[in-house]
């Protein structure tokens with residue numbers, strides 16, 4: 273059973289879209305960040321604070337592999353950084369997965385993230401001006417990895433339902 277993987281920058285809507293897609297196509301959804309939080313019984317913020325980002329990336333890789341090996345068909349919502357570490361991007365190309373990059377512009381990401389920073393340790397302390405600059409540079413650095421996905425869906429100016437339908441069309 274192929275795993276359906278949603279990837280893309282923080283705030284592009286991976287968790288929101290995966291949840292709605294799961295209801296639409298009746299395939300269970302697992303959020304990688306949530307799985308990591310459950311595994312170590314700590315929030316993402318607490319993992320970064322107590323153990324640091326390198327530890328988080330190691331855990332993230334382990335849990336991603338565990339999910340890919342699970343026998344069930346699943347929709348997996350990655351974290352924004354998942355494809356960019358531990359050669360995880362290689363895992364987006366296998367026959368056993370359908371990987372979809374939810375591509376958002378800097379403006380879309382900024383608008384969504386400016387209200388949703390607190391649970392994202394990489395941006396939690398940034399001012400609006402710092403954040404715009406950060407997103408622009410960081411997205412540029414990460415795009416190589418995001419572009420390893422098998423499919424790309426532009427999410428700017430689309431409702432949640434429209435993006436879900438775009439993914440359903442890819443899966444058909």
Ligand SMILES: Nc1ncnc2c1ncn2[C@@H]1O[C@H](COP(=O)(O)OP(=O)(O)O)[C@@H](O)[C@H]1O
Nearest residue numbers: 281282283284285286287288289384430431432
């Ligand atoms: N059209 C849309 N598609 C997806 N998310 C949207 C949309 N419009 C607003 N949002 C909001 O943007 C945020 C996306 O966050 P989330 O789903 O956690 O993204 P990610 O998991 O990629 O970081 C949510 O607060 C969601 O409600």
Ligand SMILES: O=C(O)C1=C[C@@H](OP(=O)(O)O)[C@@H](O)[C@H](O)C1
Nearest residue numbers: 281282283305351352353392393
């Ligand atoms: O981009 C990143 O490096 C991160 C994205 C987050 O997931 P979302 O993209 O779901 O916010 C979460 O995994 C962690 O805060 C690190």
Ligand SMILES: [Mg+2]
Nearest residue numbers: 286287305351
């Ligand atoms: Mg998420």
